[in-house]
Each structure stands twice: as C-alpha cells, then as structure tokens.
Amino acid sequence: MPDTLTTTDPRTGIASDTGIRPTSADDVAAIVARAKAAAPEIASQGRAWRAELLESLADALEERADALAAIAEAETGLTSARLSGELGRTTFQLRLFAEAVREGGFLEAAIDHAAHTAVGPQPDVRRMLVPIGPVAVFGSSNFPFAFSVPGGDTASALAGGNPVVAKAHSAHPLTSKAAFEALQEGARRAGAPRGTIGIVFGQQAGTELVGHPDVAAVGFTGSLGAAQHLRAAIEARQVPIPFYGELQSVNPLIITEAALQARSAEIAAALSVSVTASGGQLCTKPGIAFIPAGVAADRFAAELATAVAATDTAVLLNERVLASFSTAEEALEGAPGVTSLTGTAESSAEGFAVSPRVLRVRAREVTPEHTIEAFGPLVLVVDYEDQEELVDTLAKVPDSLTATLHIEDADLDGIRHLLPALQKASGRVVFNGYPTGVRVSWAQHHGGPWPATNTLHTSVGVTAIRRFLRPLAWQNAPEALLPEELRDGYSGIPRRVDGVLVVAH
CATH class of the missing domain: 3.40.309.10 (Aldehyde Dehydrogenase; Chain A, domain 2)
Structure with a gap:
C-alpha cells in the first residue's frame, strides 16, 4: 500500500503528493462502527432536526465555496464557473431534501384500522418507510460536488435518516477531503453524532467498505468495470445488500x-x-x-x-x-x-x-x-x-x-x-431540448434500464431518498410504541388512512 496518495492536474498532467494516507482495514472498520452507533440516534432525532442538519451542511459548503472550487479546478480541469454552479446545485439539493423531510410524504405512511371485512375480522396494521442503516457512497469523477462526497447519494441517505461513509474519489482526493471537512463542520453545528458522516481513502478501503457487514446499502456513480468490482465484493458478503449504480449511457x-x-x-x-x-x-x-x-x-x-x-x-x-x-x-x-x-x-x-x-x-x-x-x-x-x-x-x-x-x-x-x-x-x-442539465426537483427521474443503471430508482430528485429506506409494518401495536407519524391524532404529514388519502394540516 502506498504511503500517501497523489493527485494530478489534468490541465498539465503533473502529479503531486496529497499527504493523505490510504485508509487501513482497521480504520475502515472503526469508521463504520461509528456510523453504526450513530444510526439509531439519527433516526430518533425526528424529521425537524434532520431537515436542520441538511440545511446546516448546505450552509457550511457555501461558506467554503471559493476554496472548494479552487481545489476542484486543479484536480478536475473543470472551469471555476462550472464548479461554482455545481456547488450551488449541491446546496440547493440539500435544502430541497430538507423541505421534503419536513413535508413527510416520502414516508408513505398508511394506517388500516382494525375492522370487520368481507373476509372476517382484520387486525390494525400501520406502515411507513424507515432508515436502512449506514450507507456507503462512491462518487463520480465528473461531478466532484453534486455526485461525490457532498452529492445526491449523501444528501438522500441523510434525508432518509441514515449515516454515510463516503469513498473519496481517487481523481480528486483533496476535493473530497475539503468537502468532507465542510460537511463535518455543518454536522457539528447541528449537533449530529460523530459517526453521521465518515470518509475513507484508497481503492482497497472502498472494497473493505462495501464488504463490511454493518454497511446496509451502496450508492455508486462511475464506470461499469468499477461497479462490477464492487458488486463482486458485495456478493462475497454473508448478507447481501442493495447496490444502486449509475453506470454508462449513450443517450x-x-x-x-x-x-x-x-x-x-x-x-x-x-x-x-x-x-x-x-x-x-x-x-x-x-x-x-x-x-x-x-x-x-x-x-x-x-x-x-x-x-x-x-x-x-x-x-x-x-x-x-x-x-x-x-x-x-x-x-x-x-x-x-x-x-x-x-x-x-x-x-x-x-x-x-x-x-x-x-x-x-x-x-x-x-x-x-x-x-x-x-x-x-x-x-x-x-x-x-x-x-x-x-x-x-x-x-x-x-x-x-x-x-x-x-x-x-x-x-x-x-x-x-x-x-x-x-x-x-x-x-x-x-x-425539443437536450438531456444535459438534470433538474433537481420532485418530478425528476435520473436512471434507466441496464446498462444505464442497475436499479429502478432515481439518483436525482426527491424520490432518490427512497433507495435508502425500507418498509416496516406495525400490527396491533400500542400507540405509545408507534412512531409519531403513525399515531391516530397526528396530522403533520400526508397519510393514507383506511384507504383514503388524508392531507397534512
């Protein structure tokens, strides 16, 4: 394993030392352990706090915007105007997800009260989406902000109530580190637990990350070859996990x-x-x-x-x-x-x-x-x-x-x-338009059939949160043990009650 990682300015082809050491297997395990410990605390904080966390992350990124763009320009060759615009898209996305978390419709909450039906008496059943657990995020080289450490997979995983461990991209390790430090500061201000956001460096660390038994899902944007490597590591696990990959496209x-x-x-x-x-x-x-x-x-x-x-x-x-x-x-x-x-x-x-x-x-x-x-x-x-x-x-x-x-x-x-x-x-x-430029919105879908992606979900827009949630039903549960959103007197989010859609008020 090399002592430190290098970075290359694509405008000149000149490589330089970053001073960043690849993350060891022991350190990967420690980072994931912190994420696992943070998961129940994040989930228990409630949607209002989670929305504030997302907004705090956006604020911290904006405060360092000029420095982040300068670092990314030297590692990607992309223009400062393009990078500034991309960072703006990234913070907009965090704030949009904060709005979605407050609105609560993404939970898909449903209540079917106990009732006598045509097939006899039926129990009380209540269902909504809950966090899946620590998420590993692998960003892309072409979007050092919007599809990397602070990007859409990170935002949607956090919005769903999950901690994130990001794999720093080998083509922009300094940008990844600087973006992570901004996110850390935003998380600290919001009072988030230490393991809310983590980062690992190096190819082997990425393989160790997806193979760790406490990682619950993987978000990936990159080449088909790299995706196949990570999927092989996932298939070697004792317990399989979802891999949400955006791979290649001819359009x-x-x-x-x-x-x-x-x-x-x-x-x-x-x-x-x-x-x-x-x-x-x-x-x-x-x-x-x-x-x-x-x-x-x-x-x-x-x-x-x-x-x-x-x-x-x-x-x-x-x-x-x-x-x-x-x-x-x-x-x-x-x-x-x-x-x-x-x-x-x-x-x-x-x-x-x-x-x-x-x-x-x-x-x-x-x-x-x-x-x-x-x-x-x-x-x-x-x-x-x-x-x-x-x-x-x-x-x-x-x-x-x-x-x-x-x-x-x-x-x-x-x-x-x-x-x-x-x-x-x-x-x-x-x-009568052009596909480049993907709007971040409620209605957006950024995905496609294989080999564009290996998933039916989107990686852009509010419904990207759905990837990092799982459904859970409570049957005949005492009200005191139910999530707030599933209690009878609650009206803060849209819900389907006995088959009827009830709007929030």
Whole structure:
C-alpha cells in the first residue's frame, strides 16, 4: 500500500503528493462502527432536526465555496464557473431534501384500522418507510460536488435518516477531503453524532467498505468495470445488500425531417454545446444523433461539425478517462462505414486534452460496435432513410438514461408510434431540448434500464431518498410504541388512512 496518495492536474498532467494516507482495514472498520452507533440516534432525532442538519451542511459548503472550487479546478480541469454552479446545485439539493423531510410524504405512511371485512375480522396494521442503516457512497469523477462526497447519494441517505461513509474519489482526493471537512463542520453545528458522516481513502478501503457487514446499502456513480468490482465484493458478503449504480449511457437523440427543415442551424449549435460542455464528460451527453438522410442532413452535419470544431480542446478529468475515451474513439472511427467530419483526434495541448469529434455513418451500416459509449467530446451522426430503418437502428443502441426527440407539430402522429420503444429504453424522454442539465426537483427521474443503471430508482430528485429506506409494518401495536407519524391524532404529514388519502394540516 502506498504511503500517501497523489493527485494530478489534468490541465498539465503533473502529479503531486496529497499527504493523505490510504485508509487501513482497521480504520475502515472503526469508521463504520461509528456510523453504526450513530444510526439509531439519527433516526430518533425526528424529521425537524434532520431537515436542520441538511440545511446546516448546505450552509457550511457555501461558506467554503471559493476554496472548494479552487481545489476542484486543479484536480478536475473543470472551469471555476462550472464548479461554482455545481456547488450551488449541491446546496440547493440539500435544502430541497430538507423541505421534503419536513413535508413527510416520502414516508408513505398508511394506517388500516382494525375492522370487520368481507373476509372476517382484520387486525390494525400501520406502515411507513424507515432508515436502512449506514450507507456507503462512491462518487463520480465528473461531478466532484453534486455526485461525490457532498452529492445526491449523501444528501438522500441523510434525508432518509441514515449515516454515510463516503469513498473519496481517487481523481480528486483533496476535493473530497475539503468537502468532507465542510460537511463535518455543518454536522457539528447541528449537533449530529460523530459517526453521521465518515470518509475513507484508497481503492482497497472502498472494497473493505462495501464488504463490511454493518454497511446496509451502496450508492455508486462511475464506470461499469468499477461497479462490477464492487458488486463482486458485495456478493462475497454473508448478507447481501442493495447496490444502486449509475453506470454508462449513450443517450440517443433523434431529429425528424420537419425539425431539420425548420431548425437545422439552431439544433446543430445547441447540440454542439451539449456534446462538448464539460469536456463531453456528462452521463447524459448525446452520444449518437439520428438525422433523416438527404440534402438537409448534409447541411446539418456540416453545421454541427463547424460548431464542434470551433470549440476549445477538452481537458479530460484524469488519465483513466483519457485512455477510455481514446479507446472508444479509435473503435468508433475504425467501425465500418464511419467517416470523420472534424479532422483527427490528435491534440498538441498538454495534459489530458483532446480535440472534440464528430463522426458520421449511415444507419444501414450500424452494428453494436457503433453504439459504444465515448465518455468525452464525441458524437456519432447516423443518417436514416425512413422510420422503419430508424426503429431498427435504435434497437442496436444500449438502453440509456435519456432519449431525445426534436420534432414539429406535424410529426406528432408518427412519433406516437415511436414513443413506446423510447420509453422502454430510457428513464427520461426529452422533447425539443437536450438531456444535459438534470433538474433537481420532485418530478425528476435520473436512471434507466441496464446498462444505464442497475436499479429502478432515481439518483436525482426527491424520490432518490427512497433507495435508502425500507418498509416496516406495525400490527396491533400500542400507540405509545408507534412512531409519531403513525399515531391516530397526528396530522403533520400526508397519510393514507383506511384507504383514503388524508392531507397534512
């Protein structure tokens, strides 16, 4: 095991020592033990205190915003504007979850009083969701705040009443440490027990963490390979636990003939931004764009290539992302029938910089080797002859987080027949927009069928809390032993009582 971890500035490729030691197996066990001890105290504090905790964490992050953004910029190559915006999204998410905790509907509280029914006398049964226990959180390299130590998995686990142990990302260990220290301060101010939030460093520590018998669930955002490694560790456990993974996504975007005729230049310009923003390193980046073949398609492809070529070289997050992107780029460029519209992949820039790419192929040439994920600034344009060919080609695209349609009013009848396939193969269908930029809200769903995720749940939005809760029913329980939310006189949250939804008042 190395003495200390290193960090690399992707803008220069220069590595430096962090002074952070990998967490030993004994220390992982001690951190999880503190989380286990904190769990019942967190659960017993009640929803009002939990909401205040989330708000205190948001306050502490905001107080250190400039310092956090500066550290993250040096470890990710992302711009300070992008990082500041991401930190704002992170604190907004914490406060939104605080509102949800106070509102209480996420508990799904239900009461069925004892009654004589058509099948005879029935007992009193009351049910709601309760915390699952200590949660291990593995963040992503591309979102050092929103999907990392202080991100959505941490926020939703805490909102559900669970302690969290985060695994610091190897590509931004200093950012992880600084964010954790901010969270620690916020938790201290709220009077949270010591084990409310913990952190471990190093790959082996991550494996030890998911294998620890007192860890109750894992939230993960990252590559399919890393997910498979962690799932193997979980499968070796005596007691299995849920693994909520967001893995990979191609995110097809479809343009109809009418939309191409009406908005070709507009779509090309906006698609270029969606493909190249943040170096194309967004899980919802459109990786494959379908356009109707013909003269208008040639014009659109030229417009898109011009817009993409005019963007700056993209700094990729780390050497592993660079290697993965280069492998995917080479495979796509070498696939049958593919032509390049933006020159070569060569870049003279230092560090982990690459040139944005636009490739093109006809739909009849497409095979599964054309539909791999290229995590970076690359899009494959596919010319389709008719809707039948479009449907056949879409079937070769792996299921994704999103599917996007650019249509006009005249397309509605035809698109209606395409929708079932898109709805089956994605978690969010976008109309006349772009999938990058995931709103944090009550209605949001950020997930999709395998291999986009391995879960039916969302990792963004209020219902992300549901992953870290389990249902529990009380039968004929004395009222004094029931949770406050299930007592007859309580009216502070929405509940279903004897089958009737009763709103809070």
